[in-house]
Amino acid sequence: MAQSVIRTVVARYKSAKSNGHQWSEVHFQLPEYDLVWNRDYSLNQDLFSVNTLSGRLKFKFEKKAMKRYFNGTWKFGTAKLVHKFNKWFLHIPMTKKFEELEPQNVNHVVGIDLGVNFLATTYDTHGKTNFFSGKQIKQKRGHYQALRKQLAKKQTASARSRIKAIGSRENRYVTDVNHQITKALVEHYPRGTCFVLEDLTGVRKATERVCVSHRYVTVSWAFHQFREMLTYKAAMKGQLVIVVNPAYTSQTCPKCAHRAKENRHKKTHTFCCKNCAYTSNDDRIGAMNLHDKGMKTLCGGTILA
Ligand SMILES: [Zn+2]
Incomplete structure (x- = not known):
């Protein structure tokens, strides 16, 4: 148990660093406990069994949504036991092997440009463009910003903690939007589709100078999250994600x-070619160029993702 505490703290610092956040002391407001599958906990259709300082305890749990994970194809990982809202929650990472789409079997390519005005703009092999609007997220961001400004004037402890709460609410909102868009994308395009994203590693520093109101572009974690979500959702649907320069x-x-x-x-927000007009x-131009780069990458046989 003591080792798990050290591991958790180290992991928290590591993820803060890899997300590019400035160093700050990590705080844990809620008690949490990492549980290794089959060593610290196990779970079957009826009981949750957990190792504690006073021996092994067994509990019933809310299993309605869990049913489909007991069909033998899912692997349970190291879970986190969290106490929240007067209840105990167990966060379990689950993995399942899906047959990967091989690059030579790709039959449809979709370039995805991520931005502020249209959160995602796509251009596909049939020459079709789709816009996923970012208007709402922009408005929401403005709303949170105004709220933060108001609270900052107060300079009280409760105002400060509310500012923090708004920050995490905003993050949850972005996460939710990313979930919606990535879900819409994998559902919209058929099996055999290859999504092409821009590789944003290394450009974070360059974009940090963009003005604050365009935060969605500069906060690279939102893009990384988008890429990760799209990658696993695509894999589950027999689709592929690659990144290009x-x-x-x-x-x-x-x-x-x-x-x-x-x-x-x-x-x-327009593009007008000085040569051919x-x-x-x-x-849309961004998405078209990503589509073309993706085609070249697939034909050249070098996959970066
Ligand atoms: Zn031209």
Whole structure:
């Protein structure tokens, strides 16, 4: 049990670092306990059995939503026991092997451009574009910002703790939106689809200078989360996610390949090629170029994801 505490604290610092957060002391407000499957806990259709300092205890649990995980195909991982709202919750990571889609079996490619105005813009092999609006998330962000400003003026302890609460509510909201969009994407496109995302590792520092109101772009964890969610959801549906180098995807003309900064007008969100005059929405251009890069990557046989 003592070892589990050390591991948990170390893991928390590690994830803060890998998420690019500034160093700050980690606090645990709620008691939690990591349980290793078959050593500290086990679970069958009827009972949850757990190792405690006073021996092994067995409990009944709420199992309605759990039923489908007992069919033998799911593996239970190290679980976290959490006390919240006067109840005990067990968070169990579950894994299941799915047959992976091989790159040579891809029959449909979808480029996905992630941004502020349209959270996700897609361009697929049939030349079809889809926009997943980010308007709502922008409004919500503005609302939370105003609330934070108001509270900051008060400078009381309760105001400070409310600011913190708003932060985590906002994060939960982004997580929820990511869930919705990734779910819509894997449901919209058929089995055999390969989604192409831009590889954002290493560009975080460059985007940090973007103004605060465009936080969704700068907070790279939201993108990482999107990529992770899409990857596992796609795998479950016989689809694939690859990442490509995003260099010049917003400045290059997808029709004539002419590359110039001036092709793109950030303010009006339009793209107009200085060479062939091809004009379109700039997010759509990003998705088109990602689609093309994805096609080339698949044909060249180098998969980065
Ligand atoms: Zn052009």
